[in-house]
Structures are given as structure tokens and as C-alpha cells.
Amino acid sequence: MSEKKVIVVAVAGNPNVGKSTLFTILTGEIAHVANWPGTTVERKEGFREYRGKKIRFVDLPGTYSISATSPEEIVAREYIVSGEPDVVLVLVDSTAPERTLNLAIQVLELTPRVVVALTKADSAHSLGIHIHVNKLEEKLGVPVVLVSALEGTGLRELLDAVVDVAEGKKGRKKPLKVNYSWLEPHIAEVESLLSKYNALPEYDRRWAAVKLLEGDLRLEEILEQRGFEKLIEEIRRLRTAITRSTGKDIGEHVITSRFNLVDSIAREVVVRVKTSAVSEESLLEKLLIHPVYGPPLGLLVLLLAFTAAFALNTGFPLNILLDFMGFSEAAEVVEEYSLSGLIDTVFNYLSDILRQIMVRAKLPDWLVSLVVDGIVPGVGSVLSFFPLIVVIYIALSIIEDSGIGPRIAVSVNRFFNYFGLSGKAIYPLIIGLGCNVPAVMASRASIEEEERRQIIFSAPIIPCQARLLVILAFTTAYFTSPLHQAFAIVSIYIIAIFLTLLTSLLMRALRFKKKEPPELILEIPPIHKPSLKVVWWLTWDYSKHFLRKAGTIIVALSVATWWLLSYSPSGLASSVEESFGAIIGKTLAPLLALYGIYGENAWKTAFALLQGFVAKEALVETIAVMYGGTLSTREALLALGLTPLQAYSLLVFMTLYVPCLATLAAIFFESRSLRTTIFATIYMVALATVVSLTVYYTGLLLQTLVS
């Protein structure tokens, strides 16, 4: 091998094995995030220079096996046989070797170029678990290295082993053979069939033979694509014959045989010494999964974490609370010095300066306007989202890394089952209260495809912080008593959250025709103090993802909106009222007659709602601008001349119809389907119309009954 060649290392491991931690330690940072081709499974890459060689690490999805039961497992094994990786690094949890060795054995059956990393060496030690590394090396025939990512031990040895295996200096020459006892003659039979047809040359023949006997759907699919229908027929016939003559399930036999090997290895290499740390569950652990105290405690932890995150970001609910207690000046200070407040100030300032410079440089009007009114605010709105997202992810990463997260999911599972979801859905829904974009992205945590799509579809109905700002502006303008204000705000949240859950349930029952809620199978790692390093990595990783994906789209759409608002059919518009946007607003205005809103106020409202389609926080601002910008926000809103009932109905509409274009972009990226995205949009607009009109006419009816 030449000195220049890059060594490619695929990193495989079970979930919760410490893979992302080790991956980040090895590579310093994640250099590249993308999806695996044709899937929504995330692919991360990072680089490392070692002994003068460049090593490229490719993170495989965390899986328990490389059978073909999920897209993740297919991605993992097809990458291993693609010929691209020189080495597969398999992570085995030293605190649970009897379970996690299973994946290592499976990978070893597929390829001999393996290095095994025993992770969490530090915790294993304190639990009194000792593993004879040399003996395990002997058993597996490949290098085994004990590492502790957090203490940084074993990393050099690991990299040495990787380079050695890549260069062929260490390791096996052939894949590992597991003894499948009575199945062996049949394996030989399929092997000779495979060699006769010369099918599946990229796979180890024995491995492919075993998988085909198990009934691996993905391999059959590949054979079918390559035109080996006759071979498939022969294998199926053989499979039925075996099942009939033995009365046994081949898959069960294969998995059991493999675990028998795991057990026999573990018996020889693992020693458990009783220590005091072995391990009474802590009070917190017991309480979190308690049937009565668990759910409220879990919700409390989540709400506290996210309230703190929101307060840091927008000042809410601290500002309202201060205002309510009569400290309105303090409330303003909190708002102004919140993260998004600060970013807003900076970008307004930047806009002004840029405008002055560009006007002085005598640049054409349209260019000045494009930069100052289009691009800068666009970038600004991405960046004002950014702290919210970072802060939400910090909270989420702490909950996740500490092991509290899965316990909360368990405790609320029963409640979510009523709505066709599992307890894991709590995360996207809670995140959605902050911002719908990461909420849609968090749908990835679901193992069931149907549940994933239910979340992608229903999470955008949850009122996010931007919508909260609109709700607050309208309720304070149109309702004078604090009691009425509070009632309006809370009732809108209740309506929206109920509709979110209802949407999910309807989708499961009607679209997917499933009566049962998704099955919950969730590993519960021990609770431990979260590591700041890991929390920061997770946060940065997620946030960067948002900046790249949503960021580009938001900026592009801001420019498009700028164009709609600045141009009229006859070129650059002299005022907003002549723009394309206003024309669309006027076309839609008659619809507002349904809410009893007519004339000038109707098109202005329609236009503002149109703006809210792009981003909800733009809605209030637009109304202020249309009334000349001299009135305060409150006065501008009152200038619309709505009745409280009309204002409330419009708020209901505003909350339910499409959150913002960035969320639509997220729906598109997660579903990978334009049809789903369009259908979701239509659904939300229809839902908003029906519900808000119901509210309006019920209100009217009640008013006439009372008076």
C-alpha cells in the first residue's frame, strides 16, 4: 500500500455503546454530515492523521445486528462489503460484553479486516468487570483494544491496530466461522449454488449462504435485480424443506448459535468481581420509572430544562412573569438582553450601516434593497433561530447523555399509546414547543416508519416560540383583563396540542390502518453524570446540521419574499401596496369575509397571514409596517379593528396553519417526498380553516344566546 493512500475505517456498534463519544475523540470533530444515498439514515465522517497517514472514519448507524430488519442495518452491511472501508472498527461495551459481542461476531463473519474496541473501560472497572484482552484477541483473531474515550486511554493503541490491520500486518485472513451444527450441510449446499451461479461475489460466500437460509429479504431482492430468479426458487425450496423436516426456525437457530459462541467466549474472557458499586438503583432511577410519580417527574424535568432554555433565548416566560408582578422595566431588560434580542439588535445595526455605505457608493436601489431588506434579514433570522436551537439541544443532550431521557420515554409511554405513538414521541413534541424544525428532525428517533411519519406530519402543529410571540402580541392588544389574556393563551395551546395528538392518531388509524400503538423496545442505560464534552459535541453536531440545511433554505426564501414584496408587475414597487405580495393578499381578502372582516383590513390581514407563512414572527411586523410604521405594535394591531372574537379566531388559524417555510423544508428533508410536504401543507391550512371557523361561529352563537 502506498504511503499516500487514505485508510477508510467504518465504525460499527450497538446503540448506547459510546460510539459518538469515541468517534468524536478519534476525529476531533465531525467533518461531514450527509444522508446515506437513498435513505434518511445519517452518515457522519471525520478525519485523523496518524503515523503520517490520513485516516477517514465513517460512522455506521448504531445497530444491534446486520440482518436486514431496518434501513440502518442494510446501510451498515452494504457499506462494509462495498469495498470502500479498509477496516471495520467494531465497538463492544465492556460493561455488557455478553450482549455487545454479538455484533462483533456478525461483522467478523462478513469480513476479516476488523479491529475491536472495548469501550467504557473506566465504568467496567468500577463495576468490577474485567476482560482478558489477550485471550479475547486469541478467540477472535483480530486486535482488541481497551479504550476509555473520556479518560483518553487506549486511543494510540487503537489507531496502531487500525493501521496494522489496514496494512495487513495483523488480523485474520478469512472471516470467522460460527458453528451452526445441523445447519452446516445446508450451508454448504447453498454455498455451492452461489458458486455455480456466481451470484453475490461481493459478499463472503458462507455469510451470504447463512443469510439466504435465514430468509434475508434484502439479499433476495439483490438476487432478483440481477436476474437470479431460479436461484431464489431453489433456495426457497430448500428452506421450506429444512423447516418441514426439522420443525425448527432457521433464523432462531442461527441467532442462538451465535449467542452460544458469544457466551462461551465470555465465560473464558470475562471475570466479574463483586464491588460495592454493583449496583443498587439510585432513588432518581427508581422514581423516574415509578408508575405514579414517574410521569409527572419526567415531565417536570423536561419542562424545567426547556423553560430555562427558552428564558435564556427569548426572555419568555421570565419577562411575562416580571411584567405581571409590576416590574415592566425589568421585563424589558430581560427581553432585550436575551440571546435573540441581542442578535436582533446587532442585525438592525448592521442593516443600517450597510444601507448607508451602499447608498453612498451609489449602488442601484434594487441592489441596496436586496442586500439590506432581503439577504441581511434572512441571515439574521437564521442566526436568531440559532441560539434557540443550540440551547434546546444543550438541554436535550444533557437529558440524553445522563440516561434520564429513555426513562422519561418509558414513563409517558402509556399516555402516548392512546394517540398511536410510543413514549419516545415526547422529545419531538417538547422540542416543538421551542421550534418545529428540530422537532421534525427528531422524528428520526422512532424505529417504526409509521410512527416517524406520524411525527413528521403532526409535530408542526405544536405552537412554537415564534407563534407564541404573535399570540402574546394579539392577546395583549385585544384582551384587557389579564384573566382573559391567560385564558386565550392557554386555550390556544390546549387546542393545538390536542390537534397534534389527534392528527397522529388519525393518521395511524386511517392512513396506516394500524390499531396497535408502536411497539416500545428501548435500552435503558444506567444514569450517570453527563459529560460536558459529550454534551457539547452532540449539541454542536446537531446545530451545525441545522445551520447548513435549514439555513440555506431560509436565506433563499427570505430573498424570494423580498422579491414578492419589492416588485410589482411594472418593476420595482414604489410602496408595499403595489407589490406582488399585496396583489396576492387582495386576491385572498374575500375569504376573510367568512370571519366578518371586510375592506382594507381584510387584505391587510390576508397579507400579514401570507407573510406568516414564511415566518411567524414576520406577521406582527408586517402589520406594523403596513400602518406606516409610526404606530406602536399594539396600536397597529388594534387598527385592524377586529372584535376580540375575530382576533381569537384568527389566532387559532395563525397557530394551526403551516408554521413557517423552514419547517416545510424540514418536512421535505425528513420525508424525502414532495407529495408528503404538499399534503402536509394542505392538511394544516384546511385544519386551521375548519377549526378557526368553528371557533368563530360557535362564539357568535354563544354571544347571541347570551345577549
Place this chain on the structure above:
Amino acid sequence: MISLESLPPGTRARILGVAGGYGLSRRLMEMGFTPGTIVEVVNSGPGPLLVRVRGVVIALGRGVARKIIVQPIG
């Protein structure tokens, strides 16, 4: 023959088999729920069951737990 779901907390049992569909039983077995393996019920309330298998605690929805056939021991 009884299901894992019906066991009270603290019970240990030997797995006899998994009676789910192809995907589900496969996933459970690859997580370590293979016939012959010992499981321990850590916690069981009205919600999901917490069981320890091969040194790892796993939460199973009751529907899933019902599909794991066991024989109590000890």
C-alpha cells in the same frame, strides 16, 4: 408456558421463544432475547416492563413482552 408480561418484579425466567412476526422476533433475538437466556424483571407497573437481559436493562412495551414466552425459575 407463560409470557414475560405476566411476571411480577424480581422474578427470573428462562426464555423459551419469541412469538412475534419476522421483524420483531428477529430484532428481539438480536438484542439478546434468545431461547435459553435468563431474563430478570426489574420493574413492572401499568406501563412498559423493565427487564435485564445479558447485563443490559431494556424497556419493553406490554404488547412486546406478551410475545416473549418464558419459564420462571428459582
